[in-house]
Amino acid sequence: MLGVQQRRAGGTGVDRAVVRVEEKTPVADGVVTLTLAAPDGGRLPDWTPGAHVDLTLDNGLTRQYSLCGDRWDARSYRVGVLLEPAGRGGSAYVHEQLEPGHVVGLGGPRNNFPLVPADSYLFVAGGIGITPILPMVVQAELLGADWRLLYGGRQRSSMAFLDELAAHGGRVQVRPQEEHGLLDLPGFLGEPRAGTRVYGCGPAPLLGAIERACAGWPPHTLHTERFVAAERGAPVRTTPFEVELHRSGRTVVVAPGTSVLDAIAGAGVEVLSSCRQGTCGTCETTVLAGQPDHRDALLDDEERAAADCMYPCVSRSCSDRLVLDL
Amino acid sequence: MTRTASPTAGLPVSDADPFSHEVLEDPLPLHEQLREAGPVTWLSRYDVHALARYEEVHAALVDWQQFQSAAGVGLSNFRTEEPWRPPSLLLEADPPRHDAPRRVLTAVLGPRALRQLRERWAADAEELVDQVLAEGTEFDAVPALSQAFPLRVFPDAVGLGPDGRENLLPYGDHAFNAFGPPNDLVARGAPRVAELSAWVGEQCRRESLAEGGFGAAIWAAADRGDLTPQQAPLVVRSLLTAGVDTTVHGISAVLYAFATNPAQWARLRADPGLARVAFDEAIRWESPVQTFFRTTTTAVRIGETVVPEGHKVLMFLAAANRDPRRWTAPDAFDLGRDPSGHVGFGMGLHQCVGQHVARLEAESVLTALARRVARIELAGPTRRHHNNTLRAWDSLPMSVELA
Numbered sequence: 001m002l003g004v005q006q007r008r009a010g011g012t013g014v015d016r017a018v019v020r021v022e023e024k025t026p027v028a029d030g031v032v033t034l035t036l037a038a039p040d041g042g043r044l045p046d047w048t049p050g051a052h053v054d055l056t057l058d059n060g061l062t063r064q065y066s067l068c069g070d071r072w073d074a075r076s077y078r079v080g081v082l083l084e085p086a087g088r089g090g091s092a093y094v095h096e097q098l099e100p101g102h103v104v105g106l107g108g109p110r111n112n113f114p115l116v117p118a119d120s121y122l123f124v125a126g127g128i129g130i131t132p133i134l135p136m137v138v139q140a141e142l143l144g145a146d147w148r149l150l151y152g153g154r155q156r157s158s159m160a161f162l163d164e165l166a167a168h169g170g171r172v173q174v175r176p177q178e179e180h181g182l183l184d185l186p187g188f189l190g191e192p193r194a195g196t197r198v199y200g201c202g203p204a205p206l207l208g209a210i211e212r213a214c215a216g217w218p219p220h221t222l223h224t225e226r227f228v229a230a231e232r233g234a235p236v237r238t239t240p241f242e243v244e245l246h247r248s249g250r251t252v253v254v255a256p257g258t259s260v261l262d263a264i265a266g267a268g269v270e271v272l273s274s275c276r277q278g279t280c281g282t283c284e285t286t287v288l289a290g291q292p293d294h295r296d297a298l299l300d301d302e303e304r305a306a307a308d309c310m311y312p313c314v315s316r317s318c319s320d321r322l323v324l325d326l
Numbered sequence: 327m328t329r330t331a332s333p334t335a336g337l338p339v340s341d342a343d344p345f346s347h348e349v350l351e352d353p354l355p356l357h358e359q360l361r362e363a364g365p366v367t368w369l370s371r372y373d374v375h376a377l378a379r380y381e382e383v384h385a386a387l388v389d390w391q392q393f394q395s396a397a398g399v400g401l402s403n404f405r406t407e408e409p410w411r412p413p414s415l416l417l418e419a420d421p422p423r424h425d426a427p428r429r430v431l432t433a434v435l436g437p438r439a440l441r442q443l444r445e446r447w448a449a450d451a452e453e454l455v456d457q458v459l460a461e462g463t464e465f466d467a468v469p470a471l472s473q474a475f476p477l478r479v480f481p482d483a484v485g486l487g488p489d490g491r492e493n494l495l496p497y498g499d500h501a502f503n504a505f506g507p508p509n510d511l512v513a514r515g516a517p518r519v520a521e522l523s524a525w526v527g528e529q530c531r532r533e534s535l536a537e538g539g540f541g542a543a544i545w546a547a548a549d550r551g552d553l554t555p556q557q558a559p560l561v562v563r564s565l566l567t568a569g570v571d572t573t574v575h576g577i578s579a580v581l582y583a584f585a586t587n588p589a590q591w592a593r594l595r596a597d598p599g600l601a602r603v604a605f606d607e608a609i610r611w612e613s614p615v616q617t618f619f620r621t622t623t624t625a626v627r628i629g630e631t632v633v634p635e636g637h638k639v640l641m642f643l644a645a646a647n648r649d650p651r652r653w654t655a656p657d658a659f660d661l662g663r664d665p666s667g668h669v670g671f672g673m674g675l676h677q678c679v680g681q682h683v684a685r686l687e688a689e690s691v692l693t694a695l696a697r698r699v700a701r702i703e704l705a706g707p708t709r710r711h712h713n714n715t716l717r718a719w720d721s722l723p724m725s726v727e728l729a
């Protein structure tokens with residue numbers, strides 16, 4: 001008989017908050033895609049188009065990448081990464097050092113950019129901003145919605161996924177700046193109308209231009225996401241940290257590879273859990289002090305910043321010590 | 327149980343009727359038979375494949391890609407049969423259509439959204455418990471507590487008006503019966519379906535829902551464009567269908583568990599912080615929602631068997647929750663165990679979006695009761711309530727000793 005203790009540790013004994021790089025593929029000038037899988041080959045947490053994951057790289061940097069694969073494939077994620085020479089090292093690390101077989105920390109998936117229901121969609125993507133849009137157009141197609149995509153980039157050779165988009169024929173307009181100049185947003189968007197949602201993702205100047213172009217549209221028409229997501233305040237730790245259980249007066253050390261939930265259970269304190277993926281909310285625990293390293297799919301950025309609660313099935317600590325109301 | 331004449335050689339066959347009154351009265355023997363027969367059994371009477379072990383039930387629940395819900399989560403196959411009402415946008419939907427309604431309800435019913443209800447519900451529970459105990463120390467726990475508390479707090483939380491709330495239980499009871507075969511239980515509910523559905527439909531309109539409630543929050547999501555105005559009333563309907571009977575029977579389950587396990591009640595009284603664990607342990611132990619179906623979207627291998635595409639698969643959540651392969655001493659109601667991972671609320675994409683509501687209701691009642699009551703015991707013959715999906719009580723006579 002399988003012991004309950006063994007099952008408690010997530011059923012597999014595998015740390016769920018990591019993924020392994022399966023493939024690394026150049027797909028355009030300065031763009032690689034990574035295929036990621038659970039180390040045990042099991043199902044990964046579900047996601048919806050527009051979602052991103054946090055990847056914690058060996059060099060301690062955490063970066064957010066939109067998922068751009070196929071959600072019907074439960075066992076792998078795909079992300080696209082642009083080499084940004086002026087960036088803070090995340091993309092250079094992915095391009096130059098990360099290789100198949102390497103294991104990286106996983107947070108999420110979370111979705112701040114969900115596809116809301118509509119009869120028709122207008123998608124605008126600039127450069128690597130195509131990544132969240134890619135699964136959205138697949139979804140719009142599945143839903144039988146009327147949709148079009150305007151995709152800009154510096155030059156054709158730097159624009160990823162043109163082959164996949166070609167399948168959609170005339171719904172997709174590919175407009176490299178080198179050939180066409182700046183995107184003609186007013187021409188693409190047309191007259192303001194109800195029932196249409198506009199989704200934009202790309203660099204800040206493009207998003208600014210989309211916002212101006214949508215000024216006369218009905219409220220809630222425009223949905224945007226900057227592809228350079230805010231960087232996390234405190235660096236993520238790869239070393240053990242302490243968790244003080246305030247009410248029971250105990251302190252446990254959480255080693256890398258062990259979840260906070262399991263560490264707490266090891267100290268004899270029970271926290272009810274269910275999904276163990278940071279999606280159901282069952283294990284919500286009040287944080288009294290310290291800075292959690294949030295890896296759940298539930299809290300938005302504001303709630304994360306408040307640092308007053310966490311989901312210990314997946315979330316960890318940025319600070320040396322966390323104090324929990326347990 | 328025989329092992330012959332099955333669609334696949336070697337596949338165990340059972341001609342049992344899981345929806346017969348005999349099984350509904352006591353499903354445990356059938357659950358054990360099915361669990362021990364193998365990872366999957368063919369139920370010849372309904373031509374469905376049944377899963378009763380934890381591993382297979384869990385795997386089917388999370389695998390929405392191969393086990394879809396949009397063809398109905400009851401016996402009826404919506405690909406070929408007309409549903410009795412417009413399908414649920416949550417329970418009976420697959421991605422991508424499931425996404426937006428789920429996202430909205432996850433926020434509306436999430437633990438953070440419920441924080442503002444915690445104190446009010448605790449006070450309501452104390453008031454109710456005081457009222458009940460003021461009338462005497464013997465009562466029928468089903469009407470007095472299990473029904474009274476959810477009916478007192480949940481319709482208000484949704485924002486329903488005062489009239490017609492007595493329709494909620496019969497409507498939910500019929501909806502859960504309708505997941506089974508068209509048997510006498512369904513026939514019994516049929517005469518009132520039109521009237522009850524009309525009342526429920528009326529409550530889902532924006533104008534019927536008070537400000538500040540879950541219903542108004544759903545409509546606000548429609549105003550933001552997160553849902554369409556056509557979706558909003560059906561999302562409200564999900565709360566009215568799935569949110570009342572379930573919690574009533576969940577509270578009955580935990581009260582019955584304590585009445586028959588006095589040592590566990592003593593444990594709760596010594597550590598009232600165990601109320602949450604106690605409720606989830608009771609959900610595991612009794613599984614108020616016993617079963618749901620899925621439909622295969624492709625030929626799926628389960629053990630040695632290949633279930634063809636488009637077939638109904640019946641998942642016995644209750645049997646999985648007592649599978650000795652997963653749980654030590656599964657038949658014991660034990661506050662010392664960690665019930666985490668039970669499938670009484672389902673698992674995966676469709677996992678109960680109202681579970682935090684259910685837990686908060688139960689925690690409020692148990693906390694109030696533990697404060698005032700030293701011992702609970704059964705005080706007379708109990709009576710089951712039969713439903714094709716729910717494990718329920720009609721009557722639980724109890725007597726209590728005040729603290």
Ligand code: HEM
Pocket residue numbers: 387395399416417418428435564565568569570572573575576577609613614615618643669670671672673675676677678679680681683684
């Ligand atoms: C003890 C009480 C409860 C139990 C045992 C229970 C059980 C379940 C189960 C097993 C499912 C999964 C269905 C599936 O996988 O097909 C489910 C889904 C659902 N429940 Fe509950 N439930 C309870 C209380 C509630 C409450 C209080 C609400 C509303 C406030 C609610 C609303 C829902 C909804 C809307 C779904 C569909 C979710 C989806 O398909 O995404 N439930 N419930």
Ligand code: FES
Pocket residue numbers: 272273274275276277278279280281282283284296311312313314
């Ligand atoms: S167990 Fe589901 S969020 Fe932690």
